[in-house]
Amino acid sequence: MKDAIRDKVAIVGAGCSQFGENWDKAPEDMIVEAAYEAYEDAGIDDPQARIEAVFCGALYPSRGSAEVAESLKLFDRPVSLVQNYCATGTDAFRYGVFSVACGLYDTVLVVGFDKPKDRGVSGPSAAQTGVRGLPMTPAGWFSLCAARYFETFGAGREDLARIAVKNHHNGTLAPKSMLKREITVDDVLKARIISWPFGLYDCAAQSDGAAAAILTRRELAGSFRDDPVLVRAVSIALAPNPQSDPDFDFLRWKPTIYAARQAYEQAGISKPFEEIDVAQVHDCFTLTELLSYEDLGFCEKGSAKEHIASGTFELKGELPVNTDGGLKTFGHPTGATGVRMIYENYKQLQGKADQRQVEGATVALSHNIGGAPQACGIAILATP
Amino acid sequence: MAGIASFAAYIPRWRLPLAAIAGGGREVREGGPEKAVAYFDEDSATMAVAAAVNCLAGFDRARVDGLLFASTTYPYKEKQGASLIAKALDLRRDLWTADLGGSLRAGTGALRAALDAVRAGSAANVLVVASDCRLGAPRSALERNFADGAAALLVSGEDVAAEAQASHAISDEVIDLWRTDDDPFVHSWEDRFVVERYQESLAQAVRGLLEKTGSRPADFARCAVYAPDARSHKRALGSLGFDPASGVQDALFGRLGNAGAAFSLLLFAAALEEASPGERLLLASYGDGADAFAFETGERILKLRDKRGVKWHLARRKPLLDYDKYLRTRNLQATEFDRREGGGVSATVHFRDRDEDVSFRGHRCRRCGTLQFPYQRVCYRCFAKDEFESVRLSDRTGKVMSYTFDYFAGSPDPPLIVSMIETEGGCRVQLQMTDADPKEVKLDLPVEFAFRKIHEAGGTPNYFWKCTPVR
DSSP states (O other): OTTTTTTTEEEEEEEEOOOBOOTTOOHHHHHHHHHHHHHHHHTOSOHHHHOOEEEEEOSSOSSTHHHHHHHHTOOSSOEEEEOBTBTHHHHHHHHHHHHHHTTSOSOEEEEEEEOGGGGOOSSSOSOOOOSSSOSOOHHHHHTTTHHHHHHHHTOOHHHHHHHHHHHHHHHTTOTTOSOOOOOOHHHHHHSOEEETTEEGGGBOOOOBEEEEEEEEEHHHHTTTOSSOEEEEEEEEEEOOOTTTOTTOOSSSOHHHHHHHHHHHHHHTOSOHHHHOOEEEOOOSBHHHHHHHHHHTTSSOTTOHHHHHHHTTTSTTSSSOBOTTOHHHHHOOOHHHHHHHHHHHHHHHHTTOOGGGOOTTOOEEEEEEEETTTTEEEEEEEEOO | OOEEEEEEEEOOSEEEEHHHHHOTTOOOOTTSOEEEOOOTTOOHHHHHHHHHHHHHTTSOGGGOOEEEEEOSOOSOSSSOHHHHHHHHTTOOSSOEEEEEOSSTTHHHHHHHHHHHHHHHTSOSEEEEEEEEEOOOOTTSHHHHHBOEEEEEEEEESSSOSEEEEEEEEEEOOOOSEEOOTTOSSOEEOOHHHHHHHHHHHHHHHHHHHHHHHTOOGGGOSEEEEOOSSHHHHHHHHHHHTOOTTTTBOOOOTTTTOBOGGGHHHHHHHHHHTTOOTTOEEEEEEESSEEEEEEEEEOGGGGGGTTSOOHHHHHTSOEEOOOHHHHHHHTTOSOOSSOTTOSOOOOHHHHHHTHHHHTTOEEEEETTTOOEESSOOSBOTTTOOBSOEEEEEOTTSOEEEEEEEEESSSOOSSSOEEEEEEEETTSOEEEEEEOSOOGGGOOTTOEEEEEEEEEEOGGGSOEEEEEEEEOO
């Protein structure tokens, strides 16, 4: 049944650590910061008694599930580690939602976290274990659509630059973002090229961070708070590696299209642009956000640049995207990002997004895509 | 009867002006003497593959039953080069492979062995490939003298274009140029000593050949002869009675350079590509002695005019005016991160993936016909399981579906051009592009494939294929 989980699960608490180059924080520090903010938000003062299961998302955890269990002293209960490239956080959330929807657990914690800065990024990338598919430059993977998309639809670096400018601006309004700096289109175009067409400002940086959410069944939500947020849909989809897919057209990312179809079916959404009020979209690179406008069905394939120019996706536009500044200003601790987006959407739907608030938002979407890219996760939240 | 059924060359595109090596702060311009140098992703093995591919164009590779690889600079001391090259060429496994090294005469030594094998009937079609990538110490006379390149000859008893008539070999125990296992650079004794030893052995070999065949220098329409430098080339041949003005193949100093074990065979290829039927050719090389061969061309020599030989390669050049860049590509300039660091590729992974990685073979689903790379068990399109047949991709052309210029991944010559290619037949492969300028990269650009060194992690060369623009 496509709607088996629709509106059955509620988020009753959420937390988010400061994102940034957290040199002086261990994973434990960030996990505790995010989880305890979520506990406080949910009114839980005895988490070790109340939390019945934990789903963690982390792509580079040094101690796996034990990282979270030890940090939060949550023992004698299931603690699972979930991984799915950049969709890790959303996928961990998805398992949390399932575990609550099936009735096995009343109160479940989801924690996404990662500390990529501990690995150091000043040298060449990871060990060369093979000879194919090199170099392993994510900016290169995500630029794959650029040449053909630009030529087919007459788009260019300027369109990408406007996305970076928008997100930088939004990030100045988000207390927990890493970067709080306005930039100009010119800054973006003049920056050194990482992997064409991406310059420095077209790329989100890696950062450290954690985010958490507390889930319960809808019928129990009232015992936590008056303004729970419902989970309307969560989807995950894998698509073929675009580097070997015989049917890849270099104009769209299939994982997003697949995951969006699933999520909209679960949610009963047929006109995403009209029915979604706010969206957090995976802007690992500016082009990823641009393609996502289309691949999520917000606008026709090829029309993104018109909307970028007219401000459709800006904070005051018809469908604000990346209201907290996205990966661009938060950075991308891979496991945390999906949950950080859910945190922002949760705050938006409760009317607690301060200067970032999208007026009257009742339906919010979050989107992550990663790997080659091959994996996409989407979550749709709604007010009851 | 045995002789040359096909031949080809490979000369890298980069040309380093000798003036760039001299240094001294002078501005380096094109137009003066230059030498061919391998790109950062090339070495003796990759150049050998390129020359062999050119040589085997139009020939059924399944008929090759021997491959002899001659080089003084193959990276491994233990791990055969001929078997690697054979795999890159996608040859059959029941094949006689051997490496010859240790001397600049290795190329003609391989040729002699191949001719003898074919005559004796122990092999039918033997590919002889000579390739060298020698290093002289930075800014030395040897560095100015040496060049990188490869030549390939297909030795056979059938479809012979130039029949081998006779050969004569002279051995000499002499340490005039040398390099031990621990030396990155070749050493040399005094120039005049080197030249005298060269002249003496060469003269003995050539005179011995003339005597054996009852011929005189004037009987030879062309001669391709190794020499350490242009002047000694002219003088050695002059003193043997060969007229430098007619028939002597230009030794190409100042355009190619001394290509080591490949040098004499490259000059031979240069002579063959101009030869007409009914000409006698002299081939001679030097290194710890000398080899001399007499050949006679037949009608079939005209059929080989379209081979990618010396002329074809010399016309395709890219000036390298930056001497530092040359040093970096040879790991001769210390950098913060050594390209050879790291654990390297697992031998089991290399073994399992060698059809894809070394032979560049893809797979066609027998049910729906879709070409796929790399190896799959289940078809991307029709989901048929285990209904694949293996297909060679290396000799196809392709076109660029998309590309990026990667300035982030380390490279001695940034940016790395990374492209998504669709081969003839529709197979999608992600490949780096080499020997190309970002300015010439565009959608649908036609490309062909080249066997190159992808990285040196673990201190060993790790090979795969790249694409290059069709020229």
